[in-house]
Amino acid sequence: MIVSNRAPTVDDPYVGYSYAYPHKSAYRQLAPTIPLETLWANEQLGSLFLYLHIPFCEYRCGFCNLFTLARPDEDLVAQYLRQLRIEAAQVRDAIPDATFARVALGGGTPTFLNDRELAELLDIVSAVAGSAPQMVPVSCEASPATLTAEKAGMLRAWGVDRISIGVQSFIDAELGALGRPQDRGDVRRAIEIVRLEGFPVLNVDLIFGVEGQTTNSWLTSVNETIEHRPEEIYLYPLYVREHTGLGSTAKEPNQERLDAYRSARARLLDAGYLQRSLRMFQLPEHVESSDPVYCCQSDGMVGLGCGARSYTKSVHYSTEFAVGRQGVRSILADYLARQPDAFRSASHGIVLDGEDQRRRFTIQSILQADGLSLHEYQARFASNLFDDLPELQCLIERELAVPAVDRIRLTDAGLELSDAIGPWLYSSRVRRLMESFQCH
Known part of the structure; x- marks a missing residue:
């Protein structure tokens, strides 16, 4: 994995799948x-x-x-x-x-x-x-x-x-x-x-x-x-x-x-x-240009059902999480016992501070082949990406990413290390929460 924000080295390309941050x-x-x-x-x-x-x-x-x-x-x-x-x-x-x-x-x-x-x-x-x-x-x-x-x-x-x-x-x-x-x-x-x-x-x-x-x-x-x-x-x-x-x-x-x-x-x-x-x-001929625009970095999600995730810019919420059959059954039972009014509030989730909002935008963007738009980042957060996350410069120095006109994107070598780079960009707060989680 990439073990240091200042001088990353890669010895395991497969640390974790960062499809949604925070997990x-x-x-x-x-x-x-x-x-x-x-x-x-x-x-x-x-x-x-x-x-x-x-x-x-x-x-x-x-x-x-x-x-x-x-x-x-x-x-x-x-x-x-x-x-x-x-x-x-x-x-x-x-x-x-x-x-x-x-x-x-x-x-x-x-x-x-x-x-x-x-x-x-x-x-x-x-x-x-x-x-x-x-x-x-x-x-x-x-x-x-x-x-x-x-x-x-x-x-x-x-x-x-x-x-x-x-x-x-x-x-x-x-x-x-x-x-x-x-x-x-x-x-x-x-x-x-x-x-x-x-x-x-x-x-x-x-x-x-x-x-x-x-x-x-x-x-x-x-x-x-x-x-x-x-x-x-x-x-x-x-x-x-x-x-x-x-x-x-x-x-x-x-x-x-x-x-x-x-x-x-x-x-x-x-x-x-x-x-x-x-x-x-x-396939290149599969184009969604006529569809309504949705951007996972900035648009919200409404999740319905036990296990569904919802998120706004600053709050992510869902029911509790489990993998084992007993844990899943228990959470399902709680869901089925809820009174209607209970669905009108969020009771389990995470409030994203400014740092984690910036890190989420970065992870969701830079792990795509098109990379991250510096203009969109500036417009969203009124700050400079490299001032907020100076460790990204390490990716450029190691030829895992390249700066382009208004963008930073991963090279082929960087893209294949997405499952190491994503977790490397997690905040220390999110890492602590994930490490202390007891899965059932």
Whole structure:
């Protein structure tokens, strides 16, 4: 990892995934709780992200540390959807002027729901977002075994234009090593359904660093994915985390992850994909220029459901976080027992001080291939980036980043170290909170 703000050295490219800063392990109880009307009063509400979390799956993969419960009872799913509708109504009433530029259904696995339950979920979203699903990009996560033609047709007719399928590997032995029971026939059938229903965007997730994976077997999965020509491909390095199936077996990721990344990157670039970040590759013809603008660095997110995260510029909040089945069940039970008024305030989260707001903007920007706009940073914080974070100069000195006209962006060498650079930029306060968190 990068071990010093003043003189960084890199000995491990894979420290942590900085997809959201701060991580939920830095959240604590908010005392006093903050009413949503107060929390959102001074925020720009015209371009928000709406996220709904379905914390259920047909099984929990060995690598998964997401907030989800495998094989829930049907009664539990019904209770959850009833409570989700109550929460949605309370939040909509508390933030009546919210307008959404993006909508996402995630989890868990939204397509785990049966047809009737999925229709109910979409009705809940419509009650919150109004006509937004027909007007803005809408994404839904799916698993190969649970995506049927009926569900896909329902999602497409409602307004979903992006389906993300977690494939992870086309090699049976690697799926076994990941603790993921999956039939390759289901994968091909699901991809065919997505194409037949006319979804504009198909995303496929793959994982590298699996026990027993070789460069040849890894590229077999990459090549088969390319044959389907998905508009987006995400390459995830394997992390073995506490309280996961793999974590309980003490299995470590394959140590050849960096070589695997480099080989897949070269293959994807050769196939015509553009690299957007360490993980994301995209076909150049997939352009969202006509869509409403959403910027994760400056626009807020409203999360609904147990496990969903919401954030304003200075406050991030959610329900509590757990990975183990008992912890997830306990948090779900608390969510289901909430009275309607409880959804009108934030009780668990983190208040970002000025330093962490600046660090979040920097992390969210510099880890993208396009880099960070110095002008946007100056406009947002009325200060100079290099005065606020002088350690960034170290990246330039080590040729991990380059200054350009009004920008700083990572070089190829820097981009492949995103999972080390991101954690290196965490504040000491957030590090302390994360390190003292007791995961269940």
